Amino acid sequence: MSISFEKLKVEAQIQGFPIVGVVKPQYFMDLKERLDRFVNEGYHFAFNNQDIEEKCNPFKTMENCKSIIVLGLPYFVEPLQDTNKNTGGVIFRGELARTAWGEDYHRVFHRNMKNLGLSLEKLCSNIAYQSYVDTGPLVDRYLAAKANLGSYGYNNLFYHPKYGSFVFYGYMLINQEVEGLKYLKPEIVSKTLSLCKDCKLCIKSCPGEAIESPYRLNATRCISGILQSKGIMPDENKTRIGNRIYGCDECQNVCPYNAELEYSPVSSFIPTTLPENPDLIKLLNLTNKEFKEIYGNNASAWRGARVLKRNALIVLGNLEDPEAIPYIRPFLKDERDDLRDAAQWTLSKLENIDKK
Ligand code: B12
16 A cells, blocks of 8 residues: 555645655665765764764664655744833843744644644555654755755755745655655756855854855854853853844845745744743743743743853843843852853943943
């Protein structure tokens, strides 16, 4: 028994996936060569499974795998019209990257993939499947490329012709063939293939100077990674983060390809409760329980309140408004060394401005 690609696409769309592709499982030799080179040149895969064999061989994860369904969720949406009433006084705001607007994409993926699995079971009773996003054994973007869904940009992100780089990818391994595969027309994919050419805007504007050359990101310098790392933030990174408390979209925001995108049809990513520019003083004063209530359903929460509070303290320094001083002082006595360090750095910056 097999599933037709047309039927699969319809089911996936019903379950909330506007982007669907299929990859035939095999030992991915080209990926193996690329990853070996990557590691030999001294790079590593941050936060992720380090097992190259597992990344290149889908049969290590599912012995009888016959197809890999690649799923994409576009997330370019309109910002939330700020409903936080200004109650007088200054509001100090930090910035969340688009990946953390609206509902946490891991939750959206797992919910939709579960429902897709159930609907595929109705089509094919002996189907078995395993679903992953972000933390799975294979390489999400490589699979998107293999499924012919777009191409890589110099900024190291994978571009879909219609939704640009603002797309999350996940995948399902299944034990069934998918018949009648149709790929995006080559001219549509080549729209993204010809995307960078002489343009180096992302490389030039990266605040961490992390894009070392086309397609090559040094993850240790990427602001997104720096903001997620726990502990004391090195001083040289503190100014670089600007007003960001989670994630960085600079290399995507400056990209001309991303300038004319369709909005995502995935309504879960439209921010409803947490604005994309949260109030930093409120964040600093949240109890763990309140943090869970407000940020718990958001992708920025996965490193915990402490990391976001550290970032908020540093951003207050970068905003250079001495009116923030009274809110920072209490953190000089905090038991957590990373928060004390951030508060000290910010205070000395703001007190200097005050004297000028
Ligand atoms: C750890 C991680 C990070 C780390 C390190 C990123 C890195 N590039 O190493 C940090 C925190 C820095 C990070 C940042 C961001 N991330 Co991130 N991240 C991940 C995660 C969880 C693992 C990355 C990893 O190690 N993968 C394993 C390696 C082997 O795969 P890879 O990174 O895709 O790269 C290999 C192949 O794709 C291929 N390849 C790469 N480039 C090219 C180019 C060509 C021409 C070819 C042929 C092949 C090829 O070779 C690479 C190795 O050399 C992935 C999810 C996942 N499981 O992949 C998300 C993921 C890569 N991140 C994602 C996003 C959205 C972001 C941010 C935009 C978030 C933000 N706004 O702050 C930034 C973007 C930074 C940037 N410019 O790349 C998305 C990217 C979606 C997309 N459209 O490309 C992913 C896929 C999550 C998802 N499930 O959708 N991330």
